[in-house]
Amino acid sequence: MNRKDLLGLYGLSAEEIAEILDLGLFFKSALKRGEKEHGALKGKSVVTLFYENSTRTRTSFELAAKFLGAQVVNISVATSSVQKGETLVDTGKTLDAMKNDVIVIRHPMGGAPKLLAETVRAHVVNGGDGMNEHPTQALLDMLTLKEHFGRLSGLTVAILGDIRHSRVARSNLYGLTRSGAQVRMFAPATLMPEGLAREGAVICRSREEALRGADAVMGLRIQLERQKAGNFPSLGEYAKYYGVDEQILSEAKKGALILHPGPVNRGVELTSGVIDGAQSRIEDQVLSGLSVRMAVLSLLSGGEGK
Numbered sequence: 001m002n003r004k005d006l007l008g009l010y011g012l013s014a015e016e017i018a019e020i021l022d023l024g025l026f027f028k029s030a031l032k033r034g035e036k037e038h039g040a041l042k043g044k045s046v047v048t049l050f051y052e053n054s055t056r057t058r059t060s061f062e063l064a065a066k067f068l069g070a071q072v073v074n075i076s077v078a079t080s081s082v083q084k085g086e087t088l089v090d091t092g093k094t095l096d097a098m099k100n101d102v103i104v105i106r107h108p109m110g111g112a113p114k115l116l117a118e119t120v121r122a123h124v125v126n127g128g129d130g131m132n133e134h135p136t137q138a139l140l141d142m143l144t145l146k147e148h149f150g151r152l153s154g155l156t157v158a159i160l161g162d163i164r165h166s167r168v169a170r171s172n173l174y175g176l177t178r179s180g181a182q183v184r185m186f187a188p189a190t191l192m193p194e195g196l197a198r199e200g201a202v203i204c205r206s207r208e209e210a211l212r213g214a215d216a217v218m219g220l221r222i223q224l225e226r227q228k229a230g231n232f233p234s235l236g237e238y239a240k241y242y243g244v245d246e247q248i249l250s251e252a253k254k255g256a257l258i259l260h261p262g263p264v265n266r267g268v269e270l271t272s273g274v275i276d277g278a279q280s281r282i283e284d285q286v287l288s289g290l291s292v293r294m295a296v297l298s299l300l301s302g303g304e305g306k
């Protein structure tokens, strides 16, 4: 992959996505064998700069960088000079001056990683920006599917939940369609944005229509503040009319995979039976996340790390 930064999947080719996933599968197999030490980032440094909360993304980037041999620093925005009014660009220039090599950024404003990437020498990886993109989340979802099915082309993936505010949904739509999969989407009308059909999504009018014959079903987290904003009447009604339970899941193909980016609101997007059931790959997604982040860091830094 001949890129300085990974800002989103919108502009990535099918070949670039396949290259990341293939290397991610290599690292995932190695991790399953207990092999954690690789040398692709030996002598390099990685800074995680998260302006929003995170468990999975931040921890897995930190572990990925360490397993590849890098020095890692986590900046806590709450106790950094950001609180004194330092701009994002000035923070980036400060890290450049320290000869840092990679910045992984999460920011509430869509476009912040792009702004940073345009002003720093370091490689920039988007760990989620506003409602725009979360590229490594979609890559880990795609890696989980590719490992199970052996391909992405020809698969049908149903995405249900708060599509409007979801950077995960957007990145999955771009990455999966570019890789030859069909993406169906279903949400309450208040949580379904316009324009995604133009990007290749099949917009569905019921859960049944979205799930019928699907190879995988992805629930998206309902952000509880959306209820206060009147986007749906109550969590109970959301679960009843838009959530996934065992009965609705039977519309999908036998053995269809269940995915969720986490954190999950149990009993809202998915019932506990579905989350903990045999078809769930939610825990496996976490290992895929570590693996695909190792692949991204390794490829951006110019080495495969095998």
Ligand code: CP
Binding pocket: 053, 054, 055, 056, 057, 058, 128, 137, 261, 262, 263
């Ligand atoms: N899926 C995801 O981005 O989780 P975190 O917010 O915990 O990083």
